[in-house]
Amino acid sequence: MHIQSVMIVPLAARKRTLGALTIISAESGRRYEADDLEVANILGRRAALALDNARMYELEQQARAQSEEAQRRAELLAEATTQLSASLDYPTTLSNVSRLIVPTYADFCIVLLSDGQRLRQVAAAHRDEQQQRLLDELPKHYETTLTNPLSLASTVWRTGDAMLLRELPAPARAEVARSGDAARIVAALAAQSSIIVPLNTSVRTLGVISFSYAESGRQYREADMPFAKELAACAALAIEHARLFKEAQTLNAELEQRVAERTAQLQRANEDLRNLAAHLQTTREQERTNLARELHDELGQILTVIKIEATQLSKRVAQVLEALNYPPEQLLEPLHLIQANVDEGVRAVRQIITQMRPEFLEDLGLKAAIEWQLQQFQSRTGIETQFSSNVEQLQWDQERATAMFRILQESLTNVARHAEATRVDVSLRREPEYLLLEVHDNGRGISNTEMHKSSHFGIMGMRERAILLGGEIQIAGAQGGGTSLLVRVPH
Incomplete structure (x- = not known):
């Protein structure tokens, strides 16, 4: 190749040089001029x-993914906390929580509790039904002692420190190799990849909980550890709560004072769980607010600047091309596409911000936020909505208003998913001592069996929010007559 002429120009944008663009004239024999260099x-x-x-768009996608992941984990932790505080039958509760964790946070999950000599499996869940049978079979062939130096679970129990195994080493399986059946199952x-976390209380280590990725190919990172530790702390508190209650039930009449002391401990432990649930709800709302603010202040401003600069660039390119008598359509079309993509990014960011932190709730209060939410719901689902209220002014703090608003959102979500309704009536009424929120749909009506299913985490979450407000929720349904939800909280 006989090079006749070369142009090399920088790839520079927003005061950064990304690389260089080289244009070569060879066989054509053309020699580049100053006009060619300008183009x-x-x-x-x-x-x-x-x-x-493209880089900014990728950052926006990453920010959105991180936001969604944080929200999913916060909701998962809140649901797990609700499950753990809902029952004193901790083997069943731990089994439910294990199934809740899989497959969102693990391909399989195992809970081991100490009996003083060994770590015994009390709950396990796997995303695959066939593999679940293997997990259930494993305790028949293998249980590790608390002093076993080759057992990772025993090591975590003895040290009280969590262990992160990004890639599970071969020695981790060596300790069970002596048992053919256990080795086959493992x-x-x-x-x-695994995380093993101790179930610590203030006075002892009850056991360990392990989370593992297998066929999904995912791998744990250091960023996964806080979630695992917080979940383990909730489980340990619930187990200790349940154990203390069982001990209290078995004490005889001669130990009445001891029973009273243990019961007081249980009450304090239960209050700790309630406080923890309240803290998790507050933390989730704070995280939503912080993420929304960061998206608005950082990404929103960046996208706005990109849009302005793209518009200005389009005008300058058009002027240059016009001066060169060069048809502008082919060069300007990609710029117009960039502007359209930026507009779509701005709309997506605004939608995410609105979902995380409804501005109506902060600026205009609960009543206006409910009206806005119903308009959004009707627009999104096509289900007709009606709203009535006798509330003019409501002097509520942001935390209480947010909790009531989230209950409404969850109830509307249930209507959209399950009710098969065409209309929803919502009312907000003030009584001398209480504020009442009522949601009624004309759908198929919830049954008693559905209402009390342990898998209905949405209903449990609404009840928990109402309890934290010092109120209650009543749900009633009739076949073909729709479902009514009444929230009563003191104001």
């Missing part, structure tokens, strides 16, 4: 801007 500079700036916009489970 090359324009192409370089356009290409650099496109590359930088090999079939094929754990690739």
Whole structure:
């Protein structure tokens, strides 16, 4: 190749140089002039801007993914806390929580409790039904002692420190190799990455809980540890709560004073669980607010600047091309596409911000936020909504108003998913001592069996929010007559 002429221009955008664009004339024999260099500079700036916009879009996607992941984990932790505080039958409760964790946070989950000599499996859940049978079979062939130096679970129990295994080493399986059946099961489970966390209370370590990824190919990171530790802390508190209550039930009449002391401990432990649930709800709302604020202040401003600069660039390119008598359509079309993509990004960011932190709730209060939510619900689902209220002014703090608003959101979600309704009536009424929120749909009506299913975490979550407000929720349904939800909280 006989090079006749070369142009090299920088790929620069927003005061950053991303690379260089090289244009070569060879067989054509053309020699580049100053006008050609100007066009090359324009192409370089356009290409650099496109590359930088792609980078910003990728950052926006990552921010959205992180936000959604944080929200999912916060909701999962809140649901797990509700489950743990809902029953004193801790083997069943731990089994329910294990199934709740899988497959969102693990391919399989195992809970081991100490009996003083060994760690015994009390709950396990796997995303695959066939593998679940293997998990249930494992305790028949293998249980580790508390002093076993080769057992990772025993090591975590003895030290009280969580262990992160990004890639599970071969020695981790060596300790069970002596048992053919146990080795077969461990090999079939094929754990690739694990987190093992002790179930610590203030006075002792009750056992361990392990989370593992296998066939999904996912891998745990250091960022996964806080969630695992907080979940383990909730489980340990619930187990200790249940154990203390069982001990209190078995004491005889000669130990009445001891029973009273233990009962007081249980009451304090129960209050701790309630306080923890309240803290988790507050933390989730704070995280939503913080994420919404960061998206608005950082990403929103960046997208706005990109839009302004893209518009200005379009005008400058058009002017240059017009001066060169060069048809502008082909060069301007990608810039217009960039502007459209930026507009879509701005709309997506605003939608995420609105979902995380409804502005109506902060600026205009609960009544206006309910009206706005019903308009959004009707627009999204096509289900007709009606709202009535005798509330003019409501002097509520943001935390209480947010809790009531989240109850409404969850009830509307249930209507959209399950009710098969065409109309929803919502009322907000003030009584001398209480504020009443009522939601009624004309759908198929919830049954008593559905209402009390342990898997209905949405209903449990609404009840928990109402309890934290010092109120209660009543749910009633009739076949073909719709479902009514009444929230009564003191104001």
